[in-house]
Amino acid sequence: MAPRWRGGAQALAVTLGILQCCGWLSAQTVRTSVGMIGRGPEQWPMFHERVKRGWVWNQFFVVEEYTGTEPLYVGKIHSDSDEGDGSIKYTISGEGAGTVFIIDEVTGDIHATERLDREEKTFYTLRAQARDRLTDAPLEPESEFVIKVQDINDSEPKFLEGPYIGSVAELSPIGKSYTDYTTCDAARVTFKHPSIHLHLSPLSSSSGVIRTAVADLDRETQDRYELVVKATDMAGQMGGLSGSTTVTIVITDVNDNPPRFPQKMYQFSVSEGAAVGTPIGRVIATDADMGENTDMSYLIKDEEGGELFRVSTDGDTQEAVITIKKPLDFENKRTHNVVVEAVNKHADPRFVDLGSFRDQTIVRVSVSDVDEPPIFIPPSGTIMEVQEDARLGALVGIVTAKDPDMDNVPVRYSIRSTDQEQIFNIDAVTGAITLGKILDRETAGWHNITVTVVEADNQSMASQTAVSIRILDVNDNPPELATPYEASICEDAKPGQLIHTISVVDRDEPQSGHRFYFTLAPEASNNRHFTLWDIKDNTAGIRTQRSGFNRQEQNVYLLPILVVDSGPPALSSTGTLTIHVCGCDTDGAIQSCNATAYVMSAALSPGALIALLVCILILIVLVLLILTLKRHRKGQRMSEDEEDMRDNVIKYNDEGGGEQDTQAYDMSALRSLYDFPEVKNSDSGPELHPVPQRIQNRVVGDGGPADFSVFKGYIRKKVEQADADLSVPPYDSFQTYAFEGSSSPALSLSSIHTLSTTSEQDFSYLSDWGPRFRQLAGYYAPAQPEEEGS
Secondary structure, eight states, X not given: OOOOOOSOHHHHHXXXXXXXXXXXXXXXXXXXXXXXHHHOGGGOGXXXXXXXXXXXXXXXXXXXXXXXXXXXXXXXXXXXXXXXXXXXXXXXXXXXXXXXXXXXXXXXXXXXXXXXXXXXXXXXXXXXXXXXXXXXXXXXXXXXEEEEEEOOSOSOOOBSSOSEXXXXXXXXXXXXXXXXXXXXXXXXXXXXXXXSSEEEEEEETTEEEEEESOSOOOTTTOOEEEEEEEEESXXXXXXXXXXXXXXXXXXXXXXXXXXXXXXXXXXXXXXXXXXXXXXXXXXXXXXXXXGGGGOEEEEEOSHHHHHXXXXXXOTTTOOEEEEESSOOOTXXXXXXXXXXXXXXXXXXXGGGGGOOSEEEEEEEEEEEOOOOOOEEESSSOEEEEXXXXXXXXXXXXXXXXXXXXXTTOOEEEEEOTTOTTOOEEEOTTTXXXXXXXXXXXTTOSEEEEEEEEEETTEEEEEEEEEEEEEEEOOSOSOOEESSOOEEXXXXXXXXXXXXXXXXXXXXXXXXXXXXXXXXXXXXXXXXXXXXXXXXXXXXXXXXXXXXXXXXXXXXXXXXXXXXXXXXXXXXXXXXXXXXXXXXEOTTSOEEEOOHHHHHTTTSOOHHHHHHHHHHXXXXXHHHHHHHHHHHHHHHHHHHHHHHOGGGGOOOOSSOOOGGGOOSSSOHHHHHHHTTOOOOOOSSSSOXXXXXXXXXXXXXXXXXXXXXXXXXXXXXXXXXXXXXXXXXXXXXXXXXXXXXXXXXXXXXXXXXXXXXXXXXXXXXXXXXXXXXXXXXXXXXXXXOOHHHHHO
């Protein structure tokens, strides 16, 4: 089975020509195909001598952008078994089947129902199937075929990344490339742009590059070029479409311009005495370049200017900042001419032939006169020397100052408050420094004072200088032994044995150095035990003169040593060396140096005995202290037991019998404690009555208040005794008394005052409170007539 093409030969020839233009078919292939079309399909060799039945497909083609009203015919599929009776049904499936492409089930004709765009999709892949219409059984195996979309010139060339911006360095050689650009139209395009300085060279049918056409591009003259590049398809032939874009070429800077000072001379003024680092002025050299190509370095070229002035570069403004390096003096020189040179930091060696990339200018600095304070000669600190034994008023040295503005201007000197001890004095007119107190080099070897000088007629003009005074040493201190030396020897020491080496110290510091001489003091000249050996290096050695030392006879020797310095004048002192005789073992190691300890060698050492005695003494003191504290506490507790009434409080849980119960608390013990007289009735025995009844018997006949003199006296006695007793602790004794002061604003709650025979208060309700209040109700219940009669 072979596909049968329907359509005119002319249309097929046009299609083959388009494919050739697009580069898809070669010219030989097109010529062969056109020849086959002229012979007819039956003579095409492609479909002759078929080996077996089956699908053999060529590619179908359809033109894009079809605008007709009817579906566009694409092609026809056909099976060899189709006899034209409609028994075969043709179907397609795949990309666009049923939507973009439809097929006639009877004839197999394929039509495109939508407008196609090759720029969106270039081909569609589908599958064809021939089936029996009645049984729907496949008559041929399913076969795949491709429908390609044929391009027409419907899209103008477009630049992918336009507008373009690029750069090229000024003074670049001819042919220097800037950049390339690409179009998106598949057709062959040409590029054009008008420019006399730049040239466009096509790289391919879809890209081009811009190159320099001249070698004298100057950024300072023109720093950018605006180009319009046009791309035309169909090789620029008539009917082709075109697109354009803008290309901006920026000319970048190179260091091809030297720095130049706008002026050949600048003038500045500064006052004399201006501080070091004070800026005088600024100058700048201009440069037609830009960016880092304008960075400058400034130098001072003349030697004199370099000593007095310093130049630096301001990194922000590229200006030369001129500052003072040393103080300027109007009286010495009034005008200074400084040569300042500007140099490019980043010189390009390619342009050295263009000239020198440096320029110079002259900066004239005028120094103005100001009233200056006096200056010392020499201006820096002065060092003086004086002997340690100089007398009071001795001349130490002279300081000199003058007025730099005028000669013979009187000045006055003084010593600042740094010399608080007033060791030195100064003559206000001459500047002579004299001694005010006796010096001692060993106390202070240097003295630093500050001398102030002012103009005699203008005290505000003042200067100061530091004067250091060195105290020269004199030999006024005798040498002394470095430490209180002590030495030890064994009892079996040999004659001539070196037992100790001594050295001395001297507070003096002679310029030639110390030299000391050692000898035994005159009182030890007849010494038979030890000898002194002067080692000649300011030390001396002590040697034994005999053997047979015995610490039982003498355990300590005192050896006086005379030390003399070299002066002048020579001074001496005597020191004592203490030598202990000790017991040693066979190896010469000292065991003990005490005679008592030698006798009691088997007992405890003195240190252990002392420690033991101290511990026993501490224990005895602690025992005595504990006994004393216990005795003191016992006495204090007995005093509290006798005097503190709180210990007599009796606590019980049963209910009291009220005021008639006189057995629960014995008042006689309380009264006898303070020897108060006990109140007794005239009858043989006290008559027990209820408290209200007893109070009633003591009421005055006219109904006055009850007599509480006993209680008042008791309270008064107790207060007086508490006030007079100094041993009573500072706490209050809480006591409760059935007496309420008459000045109380509240009504009395006491039964002593409120109950009487004339009272109209009724306490009969107490009998209703139960058995616990029965006795209380009996005390306050009104008396019965028969009880009163009895």
